[in-house]
Structure formats: structure tokens, C-alpha cells
Amino acid sequence: MTKPVARAFGSLGTIAASLAPVLVTPQAMANPLNWSERQAPTPGLQWNTQAPEDAAGRSLTWQTVNPLDQLASDGNPRQPSGSTPAAAPATPDATAAEPDNPAQQRPWIIGIGGGARIGAGEPTYPMVYGRLGHMLNRDAALSLRPRYIFGNSNQLGRSNSEGAFQMPLTLDVKPTSWLSPYLGGGIATNTDSTGQTNGMLSLGADISISRNLAIDLGMNYIFQPNAIDSTNGDFEFTSVLYLRF
Numbered sequence: 491m492t493k494p495v496a497r498a499f500g501s502l503g504t505i506a507a508s509l510a511p512v513l514v515t516p517q518a519m520a521n522p523l524n525w526s527e528r529q530a531p532t533p534g535l536q537w538n539t540q541a542p543e544d545a546a547g548r549s550l551t552w553q554t555v556n557p558l559d560q561l562a563s564d565g566n567p568r569q570p571s572g573s574t575p576a577a578a579p580a581t582p583d584a585t586a587a588e589p590d591n592p593a594q595q596r597p598w599i600i601g602i603g604g605g606a607r608i609g610a611g612e613p614t615y616p617m618v619y620g621r622l623g624h625m626l627n628r629d630a631a632l633s634l635r636p637r638y639i640f641g642n643s644n645q646l647g648r649s650n651s652e653g654a655f656q657m658p659l660t661l662d663v664k665p666t667s668w669l670s671p672y673l674g675g676g677i678a679t680n681t682d683s684t685g686q687t688n689g690m691l692s693l694g695a696d697i698s699i700s701r702n703l704a705i706d707l708g709m710n711y712i713f714q715p716n717a718i719d720s721t722n723g724d725f726e727f728t729s730v731l732y733l734r735f
Contacts, residue, residue, distance in 0.1 A: 599623030599631060599665065601704070603732025607639045610725050613649050615641035619706065619730040623662065631665040633672065634658075635692070635706075637728070644683045645717065654680045656710070658692035670696040678712045681724055689713045694728070706730040 601621030608614050617640065623633035635658050642652040660674030671694070678690040694708025712724045 597625050599625065599633065599734060601732040601734045603706075603730050605706070605728060605730030605732075607637075608727040608729070609643065611647055612643040613641070615639050617728070617730070619728075619732055621706075621732065621734070623665065625665060628666065629664055631662040633660050633662050633674075635660060635674075635676075637730075642680065642683045650683060652680060652683050654678065656690060658690060658710070660692055660694075662696070665696075668698045670698075672696065678710070681712045681714065682717070684714070684716070686714075686716075702734050704732060704734050706732060 599621060601619075601623075603619050605617055605619055606614050607617050617637050619635070619637045621633050621635050623631045625631045637656050639654045639656070641649060642654050643649050656676065656678040658674050658676030660672040662670050662672045664670050673693050675689065675691050677687055679687045681688060690710050690712045692708060692710050694706060697705045697707065699705065706728070708728045708730075710726050710728065712726070714723050717723065
């Protein structure tokens with residue numbers, strides 16, 4: 491063997507010796523993530539195994555992940571252990587309570603009761619009373635308040651068995667309050683036994699005792715152009731206790 495050839499083989503031996511520490515066994519090649527299976531190719535040579543580190547210098551551990559294990563039986567991504575599934579978006583409840591608006595909950599006011607008609611300088615007569623109202627909103631309502639009076643007096647103040655009918659239409663203020671004043675007008679028939687139908691003004695207030703029981707205290711002025719006195723009208727007061735629905 492000539493000297494050049496000997497030098498060439500000598501160089502190859504040096505290169506092989508320098509590459510020897512980085513060679514791995516076939517088992518390590520099959521499973522590069524298992525550091526414990528890497529063996530030194532020559533006796534007396536040991537691997538210095540070191541786990542990878544992050545940017546902060548903290549040791550990291552390897553973990554083998556099978557993508558199929560991340561799927562549930564239905565093919566959807568599996569929820570992490572201990573996590574709570576996201577709540578479904580809220581949907582409007584078809585049985586939600588109605589708005590707290592008395593005009594929507596109880597649009598009609600129906601009342602029936604009885605009381606007394608008290609005239610100036612006249613006897614007191616019993617009467618029956620009714621109320622039919624409609625809520626306009628929380629603060630106002632319209633009510634028809636018909637009543638029939640059992641008994642009458644003529645213009646001289648003498649009582650008789652004739653009756654009288656009245657029906658005012660009133661605007662009620664704060665109808666859901668315990669005290670609800672009203673003002674209106676309407677018609678009155680056979681006042682003072684004249685047999686005529688006259689206009690009237692009505693003023694008063696409804697006082698709630700309970701949800702279904704109320705008192706109506708009112709004052710009426712009935713126009714009488716042909717009255718024999720100088721007032722050209724008749725004043726009277728009413729007091730009624732009625733059931734309200």
C-alpha cells in the first residue's frame with residue numbers, strides 16, 4: 491500500500507471516530523422520543539441525555555399524543571377532563587310573566603253595589619249603583635256610573651214614591667291607587683219629580699278598602715232651568731259601597 495493510499499484510509503478512520511458518538515441503535519431510530527433506548531455504539535461511551543428546555547430554561551417533558559384519543563365516540567372533539575360544557579344560549583320563555591301593567595292585566599273595571607242619595611233639604615233615599623270602566627293606562631280610566639234612586643221629592647220638598655235615574659261618564663285619575671278622584675258629566679231624569687231629563691256634573695272619589703271592595707263618595711249638580719228656586723239646579727251627595735271586579 492502506497493503512502494497516499496495509507497493517508498486516505500487514515501483520514502477516513504479519523505472521520506469515523508469523530509462521528510461515532512452521534513450514532514444510535516436501530517431501536518432508537520424506530521422510537522426517537524424514547525431517550526432511554528439510545529446506546530453508545532462502542533464500549534465505554536455513555537450518552538449524556540438531557541430533556542429539552544423552554545426559553546426560560548425550565549425543563550419540559552415529552553408526551554405522546556394519539557390524535558384519535560382526542561375525539562369522542564360521535565366524532566366531535568372530546569371535552570377536556572373536568573371542564574363544563576358551554577351553556578346553551580338563552581331563548582325567550584313563551585310562558586314569561588306578563589308586564590306589570592294594570593291596564594293590560596285588568597283592562598275593565600266592573601262594579602255593583604248600593605248606597606244612599608242625600609239631597610239638600612230633602613229626605614235620604616236608597617239607591618243601587620253600577621260602574622263599568624275601562625283602563626286607558628296606568629294613570630287614567632273612563633267609567634260609566636249608572637244609578638237608580640228609590641224615591642223622590644218634588645220642588646216643594648214633599649217626598650213621593652217616584653224614582654230617578656242618573657248616568658254620568660267620568661274620567662278617573664290614578665284608578666289603581668287607593669284614592670282615585672274623578673270628574674265628569676252625564677244625564678239625570680225626573681229630578682224633583684219634574685219628569686224631565688237634565689244635564690249633570692259629577693265630582694267624587696273612589697276609596698279602595700281592598701282589591702275588590704271600594705267606597706264611592708260623590709257630589710252631583712243637576713241643571714234645572716225651570717226650577718222654582720233661584721239656584722236653577724239641584725245639589726245632592728251620594729255615598730256608595732260596591733264590589734269591584
